[in-house]
Amino acid sequence: MMNAQDQALTLRHVTHPEDANHQGTIFGGKILSLIDEAAYLEARKHGLHRWVTILFDRVEFKAPVFTGDVLTVFTKTAATGRSSVTVSVDVEAERYRGGEKVMVTHATVKMVAVDKDGHSVDFRTKPEISDHLHP
Ligand SMILES: CC(C)(COP(=O)(O)OP(=O)(O)OC[C@H]1O[C@@H](n2cnc3c(N)ncnc32)[C@H](O)[C@@H]1OP(=O)(O)O)[C@@H](O)C(=O)NCCC(=O)NCCS
DSSP: OOOOOOEEEEEEEEOOOGBTTTTSOOOHHHHHEEEEEEEHHHHTTTTTTEEEEEEEOOOOOOOOOTEEEEEEEEEEEEEOOEEEEEEEEEEEEOTTTTTEEEEEEEEEEEEHHHHSSBBOOOTOOEEEEEEEEOO
């Protein structure tokens, strides 16, 4: 649930005109991107692996987000497996005018730890993150 004590405030984002669609509301894909990034940050708490997104569950946008609103993304680890971490994500908008807080969406995202060849690995093993991008 929103703002539950066991959720972490994982990221905040001030929405800008470049985040908006032609109708002036924030592009859904922008919010999905923030959800994905927040899920990565939550998974990363379980080890500094390469984490890839394997699954988004159904995402329903319950309220529009307007340019200038401040988005807050909350995360919680909902489940863990061998290589996967399932992250519960809530997104809240704080209105530019008035500061009212509005629930925007909830998503469940599954992240998998992979090795340099893209194969899933037990995330409890020692992370191996060096690659061409991170010598
Ligand atoms: C993630 C990936 C490596 C998994 O490959 P795989 O052959 O299914 O690997 P595994 O069978 O070992 O499964 C890995 C984990 O994913 C889970 N999983 C696999 N398919 C799943 C599915 N359809 N739904 C939910 N979970 C699934 C497995 O249960 C396992 O979890 P666990 O280890 O915690 O028990 C592969 O699907 C992939 O590379 N996907 C693309 C990821 C990516 O690039 N994402 C960014 C967007 S393009």
